[in-house]
Amino acid sequence: MDNSSQTLPLSPPCHTSLEESLPFSSSPLQLCSNGPISLPLSPISFPPSPTSLSPATAESLQSFSPLSHCTASQYLEGQHVDYLSPANTADQDDLTCLNWLHQRGNLLPLQPLPKMTPLPQMDSSAHCQPLPASSKPPYSFSSLIFMAIEESPDKRLPVKDIYDWIVNNFPYFRTASGGWRNSVRHNLSLSKSFCRIQRDKSQTVGKGSLWCVCPEYRPALLEVLKKTHSYHSTSSNLINKPTLLDGADYGLPAVCDSMDISDALSETLLLPLHSPQTLTADNPTFAENSACPLTPDHEELVSMESIDYQQEEVIEDMEKDPLSDSGYIELHYYQSQQYQYLVLPGDTELDLETVEIFQLDAEAQEAAGSLLDLAGGGY
DNA sequence: GGTAGATTAAACACCC
């Protein structure tokens, strides 16, 4: 049996004093029970594992949502959803379909909800096999450049910073010969996906130009990245970094804003662990200003049912997720009937004690729609 | 086997 996923029920009912303050607090899940939905999902924020944070950062992350911690073991002691039946594998080739990540077999079916089965025990020592630093990332240079630029606050980087990002995120390149830098430059010059911006003449620091992602090519780059991840990832080791899918700061609409999610009750998000960005009512559109860090406002949050988590029950996975080195975490959640589910890939280094799940008010939901569209690749 | 894309290497020019 493939045990690469765990599914956690995120809600039902919100057990929080904040419940009444939210627009859909009575039963947010009903939003998706019928017909079109503007955003039937509750964005999830995954603060970094405390082990990967400075104490101050970890403390600050813990502090903003005292009610919303969602841990797993309490649930795992009882029930979980087995999504791993072959029958649950989506048979979709359409890249605009949200199922693109579900084809890997470790993800959830859209619906209906599979039966609950006990989560098998696992050997905690068997997971989290680090990818050797000598392993070359599965991503093309274009994807690496794309990720580097997308993670930058201004969505533009000098080539040197692109080097640095790659080195920092992919240990392989620390020891690789210098030829890859040539390849990076080669890609930047040759690929239409990237465009050069002259530095401000008044800027005395730095050399060369700034590089950014051409907005019209961003969807294609995203798709390549998804495909690469989908192909190589069999389960996720949840680690580090940035959100690629949070919409670019191009002053343009989100590239994937046309996806119809009305019949897709599951989503996949790539979210950062080290610098969580969470939609709030005050800051509903970090896609519009991704350079602005968003501090989740717990006043806007509704806690989910809290469940303990036993790390030993994290499921072993035989293959390391390339995303773990890319700095992305992969989340999947969906809802069916009155329950929401979070699917955590197995082999995770994510400290589930810190998982926080948010439900947003209507405005934030709407804003999150573009994020989810991006995540779903619907364009 | 053909093709396209990606990778790698190299050469060269430009600029600070």
Add this chain to the structure above:
DNA sequence: GGGGTGTTTAATCTAC
């Protein structure tokens, strides 16, 4: 002049 950057070309590899 040295080093970083940007461009171009060519060879090779790989996937489809």
